[in-house]
Amino acid sequence: MTTQTDSGTTGRSASDPTSGQGGNPSGVRGRPGRPAASAAARMMALTSELTRISGPANVITDPQDLRTYECDGLTAHRCSPGLVVLPSTAEQVAQVVRACLRAQVPYIARGSGTGLSGGALPRADGVLIVMSRMREVLAIDPASRRAIVEPGVTNLAVSKAAEPYGLFYAPDPSSQQVCSVGGNVAENSGGAHCLKHGFTVHHVTGLQIVTPQGELTWLGDGTGVSPGYDLLGVFVGSEGTLGIVTKIIVKLTPIPEAVTTLLAAFPAMERGRCRRVRDHRGRHPAGRDRDDGRAGHRGRRGRRRLPLPRGARARCSSSSWTGRSATCGARPPRCARSARRPAPTRSGPPTMPASAPPIWRGRKSAFAAVGRISTAYIVQDGVVPRTALPAVLDRISELSAESGIRVANVFHAGDGNLHPLVLFEDGDAVQAAAAEEVSGAILDLCIEHGGSITGEHGVGVDKSKYMPRMFRPDDLDTMQLLRCALDPAGLCNPGKIFPTPRLCGEVPGVRRGPHPLVAAGQLEQF
């Protein structure tokens, strides 16, 4: 779960297994018991080497400066990194990884640090490799509708660079003005319009990566039809645990001729009413988001001064249809009578802030707007089949009523991706514990309805403890086998995704025996 506070100072859970403070929480092999002086000496030697590789201006060792990087968007987990390096080229990244491997020091890639699951949480005994110096759009090929970009470039900068060619980069996380495409690849990020366009994985056709052995190599050739195993598919969404992305080939999409956006307000979050914003002329929308009137409403009205229909507590549904003028620009979508005072608007491409409908700008401000109604909140991220949404929302309301913990629902209704914001008072330990409990119960609910514990924010450190609720030990072991095949030393972003610190070569799971595929001679465990 992701905990946000107004002050940004929510305390770290005492049982946080990956804080990197003391002990050997990552599960990196072979270091428990080594004298602290040895670790310090190794880090000092590494500092000189990384300074030689990237230059003194690009290596940070000052404790005050290191604190800048102590967390990502999941501020409940914090740890100052041992060392920060900001490489400028792919070759430098490879050299840094090789240096870490030689020194047996763990390393973690960081993009813009907007992640909401602690994926870029540093380690006190590790190196944080910050990709923000590598932020060029290297090439745009309008004929084949693709671009080659560096990993630190922001999501929105890609669309801006492609705009003169009538193209844009379709995945549009709400954080798109800040988050990096490298981070998007690692998290397989989604966004409001992924309902029509798909997720990051559907828009990446090639990756240059540095493997955990420090080799520079390519996965995919930019055509999207590479032969052999789909290693590109394995890498996208691997949360920085299989290597570091240094270049990305992305697909570009033609900017739609027309966009029609509808904001419909309803007096209640009832299932029947919510369903009745019909698809326009039988066409599915590009994006459909919904909120229950707490966060989204304030985001829209408070931050962006959008004139809303009357009824301050209105529950809103925003939908956009994109495509040719003839089919979606001619007139606003029809809306059921139950929608109170629908307010249709029309405007340009959905991902461009300058021209984006204020409705979507308001929606994308919703998380921040929650600061107006609560000093702290957990951003939950689960997904359920669309058909289960009414039942799950009803149960979330019940959980909220039973616990006395307020929950604001803002979600990508089109693809069943829920973002319940579980509100509590900062500094109130009882409320914080109750909020954690409600959050966990919501994830259980998602699993119960055939969904998943994460829709787009990833597992990171935040949800690793929920992995056994969704996967059996065999499933988790199989994932570990893949990870260990690529990173046998266990140095690449250790302590993330998996529930225990078990890594390569350690006793695998509850069976206390080899994995069935290993026993059958089909896989080799290093």
Ligand SMILES: Cc1cc2nc3c(=O)[nH]c(=O)nc-3n(C[C@H](O)[C@H](O)[C@H](O)COP(=O)(O)OP(=O)(O)OC[C@H]3O[C@@H](n4cnc5c(N)ncnc54)[C@H](O)[C@@H]3O)c2cc1C
């Ligand atoms: C207000 C707000 C709204 C958001 N809305 C959305 C949304 O709509 N949809 C959505 O999907 N997410 C959303 N997010 C979450 C977040 O923005 C995304 O997960 C984003 O992709 C993270 O990118 P980043 O550059 O900040 O990555 P970071 O937070 O820096 O890192 C995220 C993960 O990626 C890894 N990583 C980073 N760079 C690399 C690299 N070059 N190679 C390998 N691994 C790397 C890190 O190790 C870490 O595991 C939102 C976040 C905020 C704060």
